[in-house]
Amino acid sequence: MTIQTIATTPFAGQRPGTSGLRKKVTEFQQPGYLENFVEAIFLTLGDFQGRTLVLGGDGRYFNRDAIQTILRMAAAHGVSRVLVGRGGILSTPAVSCVIRKRAALGGIVLSASHNPGGPDGDFGIKYNIDNGGPAPEKITDAIYEHTKTLSAYRISDAGPVDLDRIGSIRLEDMEVEVIDSVSDYAELMAGLFDFDAIRALFQRGFTMRFDGMYAVSGPYAKAIIEGMLGAPAGTVVNAEPLEDFGGHHPDPNPVNAAELIALMDGPDAPDFGAASDGDGDRNMIVGRKLAVSPSDSLAIIAANATAAPGYRDGIKGIARSMPTSQAADRVAAALGVSCFETPTGWKYFGNLLDAGLATLCGEESYGTGSMHIREKDGVWAVLFWLNLIAATGKSVNEIVQEHWARFGRNYYSRHDYEAVDAGAANAMMDDLRGKLASLAGQTLGDFRVQLADDFTYTDPVDNSVSSRQGVRIVMTDGSRIVMRLSGTGTEGATVRLYLERYEADPARHNLDTQQALAPLIAIAEQVSGLKARTGREQPSVIT
Ligand code: G6P
Numbered sequence: 099m100t101i102q103t104i105a106t107t108p109f110a111g112q113r114p115g116t117s118g119l120r121k122k123v124t125e126f127q128q129p130g131y132l133e134n135f136v137e138a139i140f141l142t143l144g145d146f147q148g149r150t151l152v153l154g155g156d157g158r159y160f161n162r163d164a165i166q167t168i169l170r171m172a173a174a175h176g177v178s179r180v181l182v183g184r185g186g187i188l189s190t191p192a193v194s195c196v197i198r199k200r201a202a203l204g205g206i207v208l209s210a211s212h213n214p215g216g217p218d219g220d221f222g223i224k225y226n227i228d229n230g231g232p233a234p235e236k237i238t239d240a241i242y243e244h245t246k247t248l249s250a251y252r253i254s255d256a257g258p259v260d261l262d263r264i265g266s267i268r269l270e271d272m273e274v275e276v277i278d279s280v281s282d283y284a285e286l287m288a289g290l291f292d293f294d295a296i297r298a299l300f301q302r303g304f305t306m307r308f309d310g311m312y313a314v315s316g317p318y319a320k321a322i323i324e325g326m327l328g329a330p331a332g333t334v335v336n337a338e339p340l341e342d343f344g345g346h347h348p349d350p351n352p353v354n355a356a357e358l359i360a361l362m363d364g365p366d367a368p369d370f371g372a373a374s375d376g377d378g379d380r381n382m383i384v385g386r387k388l389a390v391s392p393s394d395s396l397a398i399i400a401a402n403a404t405a406a407p408g409y410r411d412g413i414k415g416i417a418r419s420m421p422t423s424q425a426a427d428r429v430a431a432a433l434g435v436s437c438f439e440t441p442t443g444w445k446y447f448g449n450l451l452d453a454g455l456a457t458l459c460g461e462e463s464y465g466t467g468s469m470h471i472r473e474k475d476g477v478w479a480v481l482f483w484l485n486l487i488a489a490t491g492k493s494v495n496e497i498v499q500e501h502w503a504r505f506g507r508n509y510y511s512r513h514d515y516e517a518v519d520a521g522a523a524n525a526m527m528d529d530l531r532g533k534l535a536s537l538a539g540q541t542l543g544d545f546r547v548q549l550a551d552d553f554t555y556t557d558p559v560d561n562s563v564s565s566r567q568g569v570r571i572v573m574t575d576g577s578r579i580v581m582r583l584s585g586t587g588t589e590g591a592t593v594r595l596y597l598e599r600y601e602a603d604p605a606r607h608n609l610d611t612q613q614a615l616a617p618l619i620a621i622a623e624q625v626s627g628l629k630a631r632t633g634r635e636q637p638s639v640i641t
């Protein structure tokens with residue numbers, strides 16, 4: 099075994115986006131493409147003497163190849179030890195959990211989250227730091243700078259490591275420890291939730307379907323929900339991670355998890371439905387004929403936090419991304435705790451969690467989590483809901499309706515215009531930004547504009563400033579229109595239009611969401627010219 103220095107030249111466009119570097123598999127398969135990015139990570143991190151890295155991915159196509167390459171590069175860079183999930187499998191929350199539990203220097207997550215997988219699908223790579231969370235911008239910027247100037251990478255010429263057998267192996271001077279993918283994570287969950295109460299719930303005949311979407315959460319859900327909590331076999335479906343996710347789009351929203359929604363809408367609906375995404379950090383919560391909006395789920399978890407043993411002492415604060423509805427703000431106000439508004443991207447929650455300013459975090463994009471790790475966590479959210487149902491004896495529908503009756507309902511929807519021409523989308527956003535100053539104070543339909551800006555966030559912990567994080571038009575009654583371009587798409591640009599309207603009157607809590615939001619949808623079109631600018635009559639996805 100020798101360590102080789104291989105000459106390379108930079109690839110354009112290796113700037114990590116909202117959640118690491120995501121590209122088509124075919125792009126990653128170019129000789130040196132993955133190696134360059136990994137070299138840039140190692141150059142940024144510096145010294146590895148005595149340090150441990152965690153490595154794993156969601157099992158998508160190219161996962162195993164990438165893991166072998168990264169192991170050989172880690173050995174060449176003097177890393178002392180790498181903990182790798184068996185079969186190369188670790189969900190994003192599990193990576194975060196293992197980094198924290200084993201006091202690792204950081205971890206590398208291989209996933210393109212909810213993006214489709216397979217030879218023609220997407221792949222991704224993301225670095226997480228020692229708190230278990232995604233690297234902050236100063237690190238991802240430094241990685242990007244290195245990708246632009248690289249001339250070589252270092253790699254061992256050792257053969258492949260057996261990823262399927264638990265135990266330790268040596269690679270050059272480095273120890274590779276293949277670990278069980280689930281056990282550290284399952285132990286953490288057992289400490290946060292009342293597993294006895296949930297077991298008793300299942301014993302009473304409570305029924306559930308968890309859809310693993312042929313992605314990484316399946317093994318976790320099976321081990322915990324069926325194994326530890328005693329739900330009947332078959333409760334977790336599509337539980338085997340497949341390299342192409344069975345050809346599906348592993349994103350738990352009502353559009354992509356259509357089979358689950360159809361079941362929950364039909365006569366054979368179980369009591370509770372849930373799904374998670376490609377890398378296991380997202381979640382969707384479904385009651386009978388009711389898909390709970392992620393913004394509502396965050397608010398409901400916050401309002402009921404003390405139902406779970408891990409949160410019995412109450413919460414310190416809530417954080418939500420700017421486009422996420424303000425339902426959580428109302429709960430924070432009632433509890434007398436702070437509510438932080440951050441840019442889109444889980445990484446912005448890291449400082450708030452580390453500083454103990456927030457306990458719970460959530461995003462409209464089906465992400466919910468807490469201070470237990472530094473990633474959002476799909477199975478965690480599902481277990482929280484199970485704990486809540488077990489503690490209250492109420493159904494999902496009762497919990498949601500009672501929440502709205504107490505706090506009011508924030509009608510909420512997101513319209514995505516996917517894979518549109520990037521030039522046209524950027525021009526539309528530029529024109530919209532140019533109009534913002536003149537919008538304040540204007541009357542638009544039944545609404546008056548209170549504030550129109552491009553969101554700027556100042557982190558209260560390190561005072562770093564993130565600007566141009568999304569255009570928001572806030573009305574005097576709290577209703578909002580938000581528009582931004584996705585940072586996670588891999589084809590053209592994706593325009594996201596977020597709509598929110600508050601309704602206090604319980605008699606009006608069961609309107610059709612799109613109808614309730616129709617006046618705001620019309621205003622958004624009037625102000626932005628979205629349809630003409632993108633050449634699309636309809637959004638590609640409505641959630
Ligand atoms: C990922 C990130 C989230 C983010 C979501 C949508 O899941 O982890 O933090 O909310 O992508 O991001 P986008 O930029 O596509 O709206």
Ligand code: ZN
Nearest residue numbers: 211212377379
């Ligand atoms: Zn994900």
